[in-house]
Amino acid sequence: MQSFIVHHVNESSILLLFGSSIDINIHQQLMHAKQWIEQHPFPGFIETVPAYNTLAIYYDPAAVMQTAATIAASVEELVRSILADTDHTKEETAKHLIEIPVYYDEEVAPDLTATAHTLQLSKDELIKLHCSKICHVFMLGFTPGFPYMGKLDERLFTKRKQQPRLSVAPGSVAIAGEQTGIYPFATPGGWNIIGRTPLQLFDRNNSNPFLLKAGDEVQFKSITKEEFENFVTSETPLGRNSKNINIHPAKKAEDNQPIIHIEQCGFLTTLQDTGRTGYLQFGVSKGGAMDNYAAQLANILVANDANETVLELTQSPHRFLFKADAVVAFTGGSLQPETEQQLLPLHQPIFIAAGTVINCKQPLPGFRLYMAIAGGFVADEFLQSCSTDLLVKAGGFNGRPLKKADILLQKNKHSKLQQQLLQVLKAGAAIELFQPSQSIRSNTIRVLKGAEWNYLTDASATNFTQQTFTVTQQSNRMGYRLKTEALQTNQSCDIISSPVTQGTIQLTSSGEMIVLMADAQTVGGYPRIAQVCAADLSLLAQKKPGDAIQFQIVSLQEAEALYMKRAEELKRVQDALASLVK
Numbered sequence: 001m002q003s004f005i006v007h008h009v010n011e012s013s014i015l016l017l018f019g020s021s022i023d024i025n026i027h028q029q030l031m032h033a034k035q036w037i038e039q040h041p042f043p044g045f046i047e048t049v050p051a052y053n054t055l056a057i058y059y060d061p062a063a064v065m066q067t068a069a070t071i072a073a074s075v076e077e078l079v080r081s082i083l084a085d086t087d088h089t090k091e092e093t094a095k096h097l098i099e100i101p102v103y104y105d106e107e108v109a110p111d112l113t114a115t116a117h118t119l120q121l122s123k124d125e126l127i128k129l130h131c132s133k134i135c136h137v138f139m140l141g142f143t144p145g146f147p148y149m150g151k152l153d154e155r156l157f158t159k160r161k162q163q164p165r166l167s168v169a170p171g172s173v174a175i176a177g178e179q180t181g182i183y184p185f186a187t188p189g190g191w192n193i194i195g196r197t198p199l200q201l202f203d204r205n206n207s208n209p210f211l212l213k214a215g216d217e218v219q220f221k222s223i224t225k226e227e228f229e230n231f232v233t234s235e236t237p238l239g240r241n242s243k244n245i246n247i248h249p250a251k252k253a254e255d256n257q258p259i260i261h262i263e264q265c266g267f268l269t270t271l272q273d274t275g276r277t278g279y280l281q282f283g284v285s286k287g288g289a290m291d292n293y294a295a296q297l298a299n300i301l302v303a304n305d306a307n308e309t310v311l312e313l314t315q316s317p318h319r320f321l322f323k324a325d326a327v328v329a330f331t332g333g334s335l336q337p338e339t340e341q342q343l344l345p346l347h348q349p350i351f352i353a354a355g356t357v358i359n360c361k362q363p364l365p366g367f368r369l370y371m372a373i374a375g376g377f378v379a380d381e382f383l384q385s386c387s388t389d390l391l392v393k394a395g396g397f398n399g400r401p402l403k404k405a406d407i408l409l410q411k412n413k414h415s416k417l418q419q420q421l422l423q424v425l426k427a428g429a430a431i432e433l434f435q436p437s438q439s440i441r442s443n444t445i446r447v448l449k450g451a452e453w454n455y456l457t458d459a460s461a462t463n464f465t466q467q468t469f470t471v472t473q474q475s476n477r478m479g480y481r482l483k484t485e486a487l488q489t490n491q492s493c494d495i496i497s498s499p500v501t502q503g504t505i506q507l508t509s510s511g512e513m514i515v516l517m518a519d520a521q522t523v524g525g526y527p528r529i530a531q532v533c534a535a536d537l538s539l540l541a542q543k544k545p546g547d548a549i550q551f552q553i554v555s556l557q558e559a560e561a562l563y564m565k566r567a568e569e570l571k572r573v574q575d576a577l578a579s580l581v582k
Contacts, residue, residue: 004033006079007451008072008556010531011061011563012046013501014079015451019053022150022178022496024136030055031215036086042078049280049499050214051139051523052148056499058280061560062567071560097134097217100182100197102173103228104130108196111161115175115192119158126194127222129153135180137216140283141497141523144392145184145202147212148497148523152178164190171196173220180220185391198231204382204394210282256378258323260408263357266316268477270388271379271396274307279383280522286502287395288387290477290518290541291368293566294332297434298372300574301329301349303417303581308376309386309396311408313369315544318360324410326352327374327422333366333440333542347434349374349577351425366440367544374418378409390477390519420581433576434569443468443547446536446554446562450505452495452527460487464530465551469513473545477519480540482549486511489527497525503532503540515540535562 005017016033019026027050034048034055044063049056057079061071068074104127106112116126135149142148152175160176165188168174172183174191183189184201201211212218223231272295275288289295289312296306315334330337330346337344337360344350344358352358360369379386379396388396397406414422425431456464469482493509500506504516506526515532516524518541532540533554543549554562 006076008070008076009056009451009501010448010503011071011534011556011560013056013058013499014072014075015499016055016057016079017053018055020496022052022138024151026053027136027138027215032086033083037079037082040082040085042075042082044075047278047280049139049522051141051498052496054498056280056501058277058501061563070557072556095215095217097219098212099219099221100173100199101221101223101227101231102131102195102197103223103225104195105225107225108169108172108228109194111174111192112194115158115194119156121155126156129156130175130180130194131220131222135218135220137212137214137218139214139497139523140210140212140281142181142283142521143183143185143187143202144279144282144284145210145212146181146283147201147216147218148179148181149218150179152180154178156180158192160190161192164188168193169196171198171200173197196228198228202392204392209383214281255413256409256411258407259326259373259375259377259410261321261323262319262402262404262406262408263321264317264319265401265403265406266314266318267401268314268316269318269402270312270390271309271377271402272312272387273309273379273385275387275518276383276385280499283522284383284392285389285478285519285522287385287389287519289370291332291370291538292518293535293538293570294368294370295372296570297347297573298329298331298370299376300570301331301347301433301577302327302372302374303349303415303421303577304372304374304376306570306574308372309379309411311371311377311402313360313371315363315367315369320358320360322352322354322356322358323407324354325422325426326410327414327418327425328352329372330369331372332368332370333364334544335360335369336362336364337369337371338362347436348430348432349421349425351422366542367547368541373410374421375414376411378411417578417581421577424581431577431580433573433580440539440542442539443549444552445540445549446533446552446559447505447530448533448556448559449553450528450530451498452507453529455489455491455493455507455527456529457488457490460489463487465553468548468550471543471545471547471549475545477517479517479520480515480543482513482515484513487513487529493527495525495527497523498528500524500528501531503534503537504528505530505532517541533559533562535559535566 007015044059046058168189172193173195176191272289275286299308382394393399469484472481474481
């Protein structure tokens with residue numbers, strides 16, 4: 001096994017760096033390591049994400065046996081031990097050659113003529129060069145199924161567009177730098193579009209939604225307009241085993257009774273669980289609740305599994321009519337739930353009688369409120385999760401935000417514990433098991449130094465913890481953009497794209513900072529100057545546009561301790577509820 005450098009990213013991932021360039025031989029070594037780790041997983045292992053010359057390894061810290069100073073160091077020891085055995089194997093990663101038909105014409109390729117002119121080629125020469133070389137798929141990212149492929153013939157190397165398009169048509173084939181790629185969705189994009197394929201790179205209704213994967217090889221083939229318009233996609237999987245990971249619409253059994261009728265809904269209210277695992281390598285974001293801690297707490301307070309589906313309400317007026325008796329918990333912040341008679345408490349289980357109308361209109365500190373009901377909500381499943389993916393339009397409630405007149409159904413019948421809890425609360429008892437240990441008003445966000453922390457000048461490194469940053473209006477579930485005095489670097493902000501995760505703080509070439517959040521992309525090409533501690537991601541998720549934050553740098557050991565403390569808090573609440581209600 002080729003030597004590699006290990007970077008400890010955060011409490012739940014490490015990064016293996018195999019080289020400093022884009023090289024097929026390096027990538028093959030990386031893919032061999034990926035395959036070997038997946039075949040010999042260690043306790044707590046979740047998934048891997050390959051990029052050009054790096055391999056991210058994700059794990060559950062609570063499931064790893066700590067044998068070194070930190071959990072991450074323990075994982076590094078395990079990974080080095082596993083990969084040491086690959087020196088004795090000659091197994092190669094399986095390769096698949098996929099032919100991609102492309103219609104090269106200005107009708108669908110707005111940059112074809114200009115790109116050919118810039119490269120001092122005729123259009124026919126450009127097309128011939130693009131089709132002449134087999135391209136290696138290094139990784140998927142940016143959006144689900146988007147392939148980063150190369151290397152192109154050096155005569156096709158070209159810069160990205162200075163002004164990215166606001167929307168690129170699905171199937172657009174493009175080039176930038178020494179790479180080529182295909183846009184699976186209508187998204188903004190800055191690559192030069194030279195053609196379009198009739199193939200779907202991501203089909204959410206297919207048993208295997210992903211046309212390509214890292215390690216595949218692609219041969220482009222020029223087709224005519226008639227062939228493009230009459231192309232019929234084959235339903236046959238492309239030479240690889242596929243498992244049934246398509247959309248599973250929510251099963252509405254006869255005993256799934258209506259539980260909530262939405263009479264007024266805010267601007268972004270969705271069904272979320274704790275997110276997807278196993279699909280980051282295909283460019284699918286983890287997603288799930290922005291404030292994962294609040295979502296799990298709400299579930300635990302009503303005796304659900306911690307990963308059950310909850311409602312995520314973004315600060316704006318809501319009104320709900322309960323169609324049946326329910327045990328409910330509200331957690332997080334942003335809104336004060338109330339009936340006509342009283343304000344309802346947060347962070348404890350409460351009984352809601354059938355016919356009750358709950359309003360959430362009075363603002364509270366924070367930005368997101370979570371509602372869990374005993375038994376959970378019926379929701380669509382996509383890629384083994386019920387969280388709503390707004391880009392793919394899958395999961396949750398038909399893959400979209402909730403709206404007025406939607407009706408939510410109860411998923412499971414009450415367990416014995418939930419039946420007992422319902423009776424105790426219905427009799428008028430108040431159960432208070434939890435007091436928030438961290439004020440939602442705090443503006444201090446704890447972070448770890450990132451892989452490219454040393455890109456900052458000394459002055460900017462100092463300013464990073466002394467400046468106040470403001471969350472801008474251009475913030476969403478994908479990422480928070482921060483406004484402050486621009487940070488300066490001592491080298492270019494363009495790096496070879498590498499895996500990123502929730503909480504990664506990227507620094508753009510303009511000096512702007514972006515903190516990646518729940519729906520973030522899986523790889524990125526900006527320097528990762530810092531990483532928000534998992535324990536403070538929940539606090540950050542409760543910040544709204546206009547809020548101010550400051551960063552505090554902590555050690556990995558401190559971050560891991562904070563993570564484990566949070567996990568222990570949830571376990572204590574779970575155990576206390578089980579012992580109290582018998």
